[in-house]
Amino acid sequence: MNKYFTNPELKKSSWVLLLLNILFMALTICNLKIYHDNLKDDYIKTLGAITARISEKNPELEKEIVPLIAKEVTDKEAEKGNIILSHYGLNKELDSQLFPYVNTTIAKDTYAVISIFAAMCITFFIFNYFQYGYFYKRIRRLTLGAKKVVEGDYDISISEDREGDFAKLATSFNSMRGIIRNNLEELRKEKQFLVDLLSDISHQLKTPLSSMIVYNDILLNKDLSKEQRQTFLLNNKNQLFRMNWLIKSILKLARVDAKAIEFFKERQSLNETIQDSIEALDERALEKKILVRFKGNEDVIFEHDREWLQEALINIIKNGIEHTSEGGGINIELIENPVYRRVTIKDTGEGITEEDLPNIFKRFYKAKNSVKTESVGIGLALAKSIIEAHNGIIEAHSKVGKGTVFTITFLKYL
Numbered sequence: 001m002n003k004y005f006t007n008p009e010l011k012k013s014s015w016v017l018l019l020l021n022i023l024f025m026a027l028t029i030c031n032l033k034i035y036h037d038n039l040k041d042d043y044i045k046t047l048g049a050i051t052a053r054i055s056e057k058n059p060e061l062e063k064e065i066v067p068l069i070a071k072e073v074t075d076k077e078a079e080k081g082n083i084i085l086s087h088y089g090l091n092k093e094l095d096s097q098l099f100p101y102v103n104t105t106i107a108k109d110t111y112a113v114i115s116i117f118a119a120m121c122i123t124f125f126i127f128n129y130f131q132y133g134y135f136y137k138r139i140r141r142l143t144l145g146a147k148k149v150v151e152g153d154y155d156i157s158i159s160e161d162r163e164g165d166f167a168k169l170a171t172s173f174n175s176m177r178g179i180i181r182n183n184l185e186e187l188r189k190e191k192q193f194l195v196d197l198l199s200d201i202s203h204q205l206k207t208p209l210s211s212m213i214v215y216n217d218i219l220l221n222k223d224l225s226k227e228q229r230q231t232f233l234l235n236n237k238n239q240l241f242r243m244n245w246l247i248k249s250i251l252k253l254a255r256v257d258a259k260a261i262e263f264f265k266e267r268q269s270l271n272e273t274i275q276d277s278i279e280a281l282d283e284r285a286l287e288k289k290i291l292v293r294f295k296g297n298e299d300v301i302f303e304h305d306r307e308w309l310q311e312a313l314i315n316i317i318k319n320g321i322e323h324t325s326e327g328g329g330i331n332i333e334l335i336e337n338p339v340y341r342r343v344t345i346k347d348t349g350e351g352i353t354e355e356d357l358p359n360i361f362k363r364f365y366k367a368k369n370s371v372k373t374e375s376v377g378i379g380l381a382l383a384k385s386i387i388e389a390h391n392g393i394i395e396a397h398s399k400v401g402k403g404t405v406f407t408i409t410f411l412k413y414l
Contacts, residue, residue: 013131020127024120031112038108142173149177205246208239215239249378253363256308256385263305263389270302270341274332277313281321289326292317296334300341302410304390312386313343315379316406320347323404343408352398360396 051065141158148156156177158170215232218224224232255261278292285292320330328348335342352360363381387394387408398404 013127016127020120020123024116027116027119031109031116034112035109142169145173145177149180205243208243208246212236212239246378249382252311253378253382253385256382256389259389261308261389263308265303265305265390267301267303268306270300270304270343271296271334273304273306273310274313274334274343276306277310277317278332280310280314281317284318285321285330288321288324288328290321290324291329292321292332293329294332294334298336300334300336302341308386309390312383313345315383316345316408319379320345320349320404320406323347324349338412340412341410345406345408346403348403351400351402352396352404353400357396357398361394 054065145156145158158173215236219229219232274294274296278294281292317330317332324330324347330345330347332346333344335344361380361384363378384394390410392408392410395407395409396404397407
């Protein structure tokens with residue numbers, strides 16, 4: 001029972017009902033006192049009249065009758081009196097109207113009881129009306145709020161400044177409103193994401209597909225030498241490889257952005273993950289005669305999915321190799337302090353203009369002065385999504401002609 005008395009409404013109504021019952025009990029006691037006083041008056045009037053008549057007939061009996069009035073009669077005396085009165089038709093079955101004083105007292109008492117009962121009914125009706133009106137008013141606020149949420153208005157908030165179940169209900173409603181708004185926003189973003197993804201796939205595949213169609217038409221409709229056929233077939237092969245890589249990369253990015261990938265994070269060495277990423281690009285770095293240096297004084301243990309984080313690091317390092325001239329270098333440094341773990345990747349490449357720098361992590365973005373026609377601008381976007389999935393932050397700083405610095409930070413207290 002105590003769990004319901006935490007509600008102020010129940011406390012208030014209980015006190016009001018208790019006070020009303022005390023009030024009506026007091027009115028009833030007062031009515032009973034008036035009734036008893038009336039009975040005494042009627043008793044005195046009736047016996048006084050009888051005493052006066054007897055005194056007129058026989059004054060000597062007055063001194064005997066008066067003491068009898070003030071004391072309780074015996075059962076034997078009462079029985080004798082009932083026998084005498086019954087001879088004249090006076091008994092308890094006689095109609096009350098034939099007892100004038102008794103009838104008047106009964107009428108007054110009946111009217112008083114009816115009046116008290118009517119006052120009680122009216123009071124309880126008014127109290128009940130205002131009490132439930134107060135409840136229904138608050139319920140209608142919640143109903144109106146729910147209706148507005150259904151109509152798409154999520155700005156409404158139900159506030160309750162008291163404790164109890166209504167306050168809990170209001171809090172739950174506000175939480176539900178926020179959850180519904182967030183879910184709908186997520187659905188909208190997912191829908192827009194799907195539209196953008198299909199648009200990106202269509203746009204990126206359009207050029208290689210068009211090239212393949214042209215090459216096939218030439219192969220089918222032209223008389224070509226063996227060397228020419230091999231050239232066109234080799235071009236088609238390259239386009240197929242490009243399309244295969246492009247589709248895999250796009251779908252990989254889409255899965256990461258849509259949070260459809262379960263990252264298997266383990267506490268393991270971040271140094272080893274960086275070293276494996278560098279070794280995966282050894283051949284490409286050797287081709288361009290670029291020296292990749294890694295500096296990590298202490299072994300940094302970090303909870304991460306090695307395969308996916310390695311994918312992100314490879315994309316960043318590969319970007320540095322592609323935009324650095326022969327004989328250049330890439331310096332990678334790993335540091336740890338009580339606040340964060342940080343990976344810095346610095347190249348001596350061509351750099352990025354201030355105009356392009358804010359957009360390099362966008363999907364399929366290509367710098368305006370880029371000379372790499374085979375680049376589709378997906379590697380850095382994928383790297384950013386993977387790093388953010390590990391609760392990391394990636395930033396880029398660059399100066400044209402001096403190189404680019406990528407800074408990856410993993411805060412320890414997120």
